[in-house]
Amino acid sequence: MPAETSSGPSHALAGLAQRAGDWLGLIGGFGMLFVEIVRRTLRRDFDRSEFLRNLYRMGIKSLPIVIVTALFTGGIMVIQAAPIVQRYGAYGLLGWGAGFGTLREIAPLLTALMINGRVGANNTAELGTMAVTEQIDALRALAIDPVGFLVAPRFLAIVITLFLSTIFSDALALLGAAYAGLGFLGVEPAVFYRGLTTGLLGFGDVAHGLQKSIVFGIVIGLSSCHYGLSTQGGAPGVGRSVNATVVASAAGIFVLDYLLSFALS
């Protein structure tokens, strides 16, 4: 955009153009990183043991927070549905009401947000520390490809972690919801589960949530790796890029959630 003059409006315009340029650069960076990762993945040119190690650290070690989040989420969904259920006396529909929201939206979304906070932030912090202490340059100097050795295994581990965690938290959220229904409304878990399975909900609803979780995993993986690799400026720089990662992933998750809701229905 032509903004050489230094008067007020054109100055603002230059700022805007700068912003837009930054955004385009960011999206381009994500895209190029994604292409690189996909190429390595298809050629199986990534570090297998690093992949398994990350899968353990990201997947197994996140289980406690996934469990806690899912159980509470199920309970919250039932408490929110409770006044409506009581007004219409539709106790048989409680399973459907809580189940559809949980399976299609809330469980994938909240699991993604928690994994974003734990795994995504951690990943950026690690890669950022490596970038700041010049370990990544050292890898390059040893002719080891940082994308194949560091980035691709982490990216794949994040996507798989989020997918599996979402399955797990779907089940646990329904468990939490069933027992919250028993505690707050006196609805037997059997009635709750019957409401889930009588035909208003199908496998399509579960698949809808799981497809979303794959896309969320890609967003978290790309943004955490990208921000981690482009970290500059010591310890404060690491803090800044972790902050930028979680914000970018969270915004990306919500925007893509909206677009996917249309694309998948």
Add this chain to the structure above:
Amino acid sequence: MTAPSERSTGALQPAGSGLLGSLGRLFLQQLETSRAVYGVFVLTLYYSLRGESNRPAFFRQMYEIGNRSLVFLSIVMGFIGMILVYQGGLQTQRVVPDLSLLGATFLQLLVRDLAASICALMLATRVGAGIAAEIGSMVVTEQVDALRMCATDPIDYLIRPRFLACLSMFGALVVVAASVAFLAGMWTAHTFFGINPRVFANVSMVRVGDLAIGLTKCLAYGAAIPVISGYCGLTTFGGSEGVGAATTRAVVNSSLAVIALNFVISGAGYLVFG
């Protein structure tokens, strides 16, 4: 899991091995952290009531926490509003064809729970990570030690302005974000289901109890996020790796706190107001 090894190792193993041991250790760690966070919270409250005011820092934090989160929160809440109305409308159509109460139900849900809780989760990522990264960098570069040398408590100097700013700005942010979500939902309802905006904007289902629950949540989240992230920042150790770890802990712990508080307040609110 490590259950089989527990049997084979027997009583000679030091305490804390095996599944039960690791569970107990996790629990004790959590208990210890909660006690420390509670201590920070009490000290922050004490300084907020007794300490001399530090207006410039307070206003700077209000700008940092409030104004600079506005765009991010508005984008997220706008999309949330569109998603919820679209999905809710589709599902409701399967059971009842009449969608005229969609707006009223959506508004009630927004006031009771979603506006405050989703905003809090987003603020936990944005502001929580920011506070922990900032204070953590100060700890690592020994600026906090310098503060202590000057006989200034970092809780008073660093956490108190953030606490007060977050507490006062969070309510305002929630109101703006809820309006954005509601307007986005109204637009979605009009475009996809042909619901007249006048029909959609129906406040008849929002009762005093819903408002009370929503406001209680605002206060609780607004207090919890800065205290927990500030604590995570202050307990940073190690170099840049430590700052990253502290930021991660801040996001995870404040998000978990938001979800747990949501469960407690929603449950109590349901039992009190019905």
